[in-house]
Amino acid sequence: MTSHQRQRVKWISLITVILMGGSLFIFSALRQSMMYFMAPTEILTENPSRPVRLGGMVEKGSIIKDPATMTIHFRVTDFKSTVAASFTGLAPDLFKEGQGVVADGRWDGHVFQAEKLLAKHDENYMPIELADRLAKQ
Incomplete structure (x- = not known):
């Protein structure tokens, strides 16, 4: 060579x-x-120790707001299992009962501690002004 x-x-x-x-x-x-996306059933069965993204529907009648600490307690369901969750901070405007939610955070074994909330709307979303105009016609 x-x-x-x-x-x-x-x-x-x-x-x-x-x-x-x-x-x-x-x-x-x-x-x-x-960050892995998990449903409530997966959270309960796998018991993750790493940060995950919890996704599901906010259970009706489950939102409890504490205005003094700005903490929101709620439950997320995938219609098989339900997980308790809490979030401290300002929630998105679309966050409400019966709507989809995606929460980034950690599972402590009992409550999902959300650090970030993303509210989802359905595909039939329509601005309020447009819905009012269509209703008047």
């Missing part, structure tokens, strides 16, 4: 090691930031 070929092999090896190291770094960072 000539010196030119040895130098080329060294460069190719170096580039390969750098690319593999970068890929490993990127995949480990993505894995740490990944």
Whole structure:
């Protein structure tokens, strides 16, 4: 093997090691930031210790607001199981009973401690002004 070929092999090896190291770094960072979506039934059966995203419907009659601490206690259901949840902060306007909700947080074994709430609306959403106009016609 000539010196030119040895130098080329060294460069190719170096580039390969750098690319593999970068890929490993990127995949480990993505894995740490990944949050799994779970329904109440899955939360109860798997009892996750990592942060998860809980999704389901807010059970009717379950929302209890504490204005002094800005804490909201509610239950999320997937119509098989129900999980108690709490959130401290301002809830989205669309957050209400009978509506879909996605909550980011942790399961402590008894209550899902939500750090972020996302309220979902159905696909038939219509602005109030438009609904009023259609009702008058």
